[in-house]
Amino acid sequence: MRGRPVLTALSALAMVFLLGPILLVVAIAFSSGDTVEFPPPGLSGRWFGKALSYQPFHAALGTSLLVAAGATVLALLVGIPAALAIQRRRFRGRKAVEALFLSPAIVPELVLGFALFQQLMVTLRITALGALLIGHTVLLLPYAVRVTGASLAMADPALEEAGRGLGAGPLRTFLHITLPVMTPGIVSAAVLSFLTSFNNVPLSLLLNGPGVSSLPVEMLHYVEFSFDPVVAAVSTLLLAATVLVAVVTERLVGFNKVFSK
Amino acid sequence: MSRRAVSGLLLLPGMALLAFGFLYPFGITLFAPPAADDPDVLGKLGSMLGDGYVLEVAARTVRVAALTTAICLLLGFPVAYLISRAPARRQGLLLALAVFPLLLSTVVRTFSWLVILGRNGLISSLLVDLGLADGGTQLLYTEFALVAGLTQLFTPIMILTSYSSLSHVDAKLEEAARGLGASSGRAFRRVVLPLALPGVLVGATLVFAGAVTAFTTPLLLGGTRNRTLATLLYDYANVKLDWGAASAVALIMTALVLAASVVSGRLSKVGAV
Numbered sequence: 001m002r003g004r005p006v007l008t009a010l011s012a013l014a015m016v017f018l019l020g021p022i023l024l025v026v027a028i029a030f031s032s033g034d035t036v037e038f039p040p041p042g043l044s045g046r047w048f049g050k051a052l053s054y055q056p057f058h059a060a061l062g063t064s065l066l067v068a069a070g071a072t073v074l075a076l077l078v079g080i081p082a083a084l085a086i087q088r089r090r091f092r093g094r095k096a097v098e099a100l101f102l103s104p105a106i107v108p109e110l111v112l113g114f115a116l117f118q119q120l121m122v123t124l125r126i127t128a129l130g131a132l133l134i135g136h137t138v139l140l141l142p143y144a145v146r147v148t149g150a151s152l153a154m155a156d157p158a159l160e161e162a163g164r165g166l167g168a169g170p171l172r173t174f175l176h177i178t179l180p181v182m183t184p185g186i187v188s189a190a191v192l193s194f195l196t197s198f199n200n201v202p203l204s205l206l207l208n209g210p211g212v213s214s215l216p217v218e219m220l221h222y223v224e225f226s227f228d229p230v231v232a233a234v235s236t237l238l239l240a241a242t243v244l245v246a247v248v249t250e251r252l253v254g255f256n257k258v259f260s261k
Numbered sequence: 262m263s264r265r266a267v268s269g270l271l272l273l274p275g276m277a278l279l280a281f282g283f284l285y286p287f288g289i290t291l292f293a294p295p296a297a298d299d300p301d302v303l304g305k306l307g308s309m310l311g312d313g314y315v316l317e318v319a320a321r322t323v324r325v326a327a328l329t330t331a332i333c334l335l336l337g338f339p340v341a342y343l344i345s346r347a348p349a350r351r352q353g354l355l356l357a358l359a360v361f362p363l364l365l366s367t368v369v370r371t372f373s374w375l376v377i378l379g380r381n382g383l384i385s386s387l388l389v390d391l392g393l394a395d396g397g398t399q400l401l402y403t404e405f406a407l408v409a410g411l412t413q414l415f416t417p418i419m420i421l422t423s424y425s426s427l428s429h430v431d432a433k434l435e436e437a438a439r440g441l442g443a444s445s446g447r448a449f450r451r452v453v454l455p456l457a458l459p460g461v462l463v464g465a466t467l468v469f470a471g472a473v474t475a476f477t478t479p480l481l482l483g484g485t486r487n488r489t490l491a492t493l494l495y496d497y498a499n500v501k502l503d504w505g506a507a508s509a510v511a512l513i514m515t516a517l518v519l520a521a522s523v524v525s526g527r528l529s530k531v532g533a534v
């Protein structure tokens with residue numbers, strides 16, 4: 001990096017700015033003090049204990065895991081066939097269909113949340129859990145279509161033609177050729193979708209009901225009304241879990257593939 | 262089965278989901294909300310624009326988002342450039358480090374700013390220790406806080422998009438420019454920057470749109486005094502229960518995001534020529 005002092009200095013500044021605050025949260029989670037302060041007066045694990053025994057977080061964690069897993073599976077079930085049609089079939093309006101499938105990503109999430117709250121929960125009387133599942137699935141659909149589609153776009157269609165030429169039926173070709181080719185894309189899409197849904201606030205905030213609230217929303221409410229290291233402790237636990245997921249994904253399909261689209 | 266029927270069958274579940282969970286609720290809410298006392302969103306929009314408050318909030322939202330985009334560009338592009346020119350083995354690790362925060366909840370990423378900017382926070386006590394201030398300095402609930410929080414939130418996106426366009430710019434072109442006598446600064450400005458520009462514009466659009474629609478960060482760092490369109494929409498929808506007004510704000514927010522993507526689409530076409 002010699003000879004580029006300005007670039008190097010700006011980059012160092014950027015990395016401190018990006019990662020510094022996150023490390024700060026981790027440090028505060030281990031504080032022995034009664035309030036949020038930095039540097040912490042001493043080290044202790046007591047805020048983790050308090051975070052783990054706080055009941056509203058338990059229920060919310062259950063809801064978040066259920067919705068994230070459900071929406072991920074639904075988005076993939078619906079998104080993979082759509083990606084297959086968009087990548088492998090020639091039909092009129094293909095570009096328009098692709099744009100339609102990607103369009104939920106352009107719309108402000110809070111607007112989508114408000115629309116779903118009004119039309120699905122108030123007008124059609126769908127439960128909060130149902131509305132959450134539908135909303136999150138819509139939110140994840142563009143990721144599912146784009147990431148699995150990208151893995152298809154990189155694979156050579158000649159492989160599938162060869163399979164068919166050797167006498168395999170469409171289903172056999174799909175199961176033995178197309179699906180294995182798509183696997184890294186599907187794993188990436190699943191991980192990205194799960195984390196996106198799990199971390200989502202704007203949709204989940206508007207689509208809640210009695211006893212149905214997601215973990216980030218409960219954390220947000222907690223921070224709004226009390227300011228102690230409990231949220232730092234939960235954040236640190238989530239951070240550790242996310243690092244674990246990222247490392248496992250890296251081992252399975254490569255980290256850069258998850259991010260490369 | 263005909264080929265068309267197969268395509269249709271593959272697309273059908275997704276189309277049905279989009280129609281029911283996206284197009285129908287979105288269309289009705291933005292253009293024809295069923296609230297009987299207040300049926301006309303455009304009329305509501307007109308009267309709200311007339312009173313000036315919504316305009317003030319919209320102006321703040323755009324101002325904060327534009328500033329955030331500019332700083333993200335300033336911080337993110339150099340990181341992306343250095344990563345794209347690092348040895349291949351180190352690129353993956355550096356990129357992972359830079360974009361890892363994207364995998365964390367915005368609540369987690371925003372929480373730290375309460376600690377840094379609050380009245381008893383890091384900066385405030387630092388100022389007292391240095392003898393530059395004698396009491397708590399409140400930096401929270403200001404536009405400064407909003408820009409700081411949003412910049413931290415979106416710099417990884419800027420790094421990611423800049424990196425993917427920079428990694429397609431062949432390093433040999435830059436060497437060739439230097440070989441022909443250009444200084445490294447000049448080679449960067451005249452060769453690398455123009456080639457990377459379309460990707461950078463995509464990143465800037467994503468950051469701008471994200472900052473216009475961000476919710477958690479303005480709620481926690483802007484408070485009630487520095488509302489943005491997103492927190493105003495939430496206030497109308499969930500606190501004041503004025504759904505007509507919420508729909509009107511939703512319309513403004515959506516129009517802003519679409520306008521930004523149209524402008525950047527034009528610009529990146531111009532840049533590609």
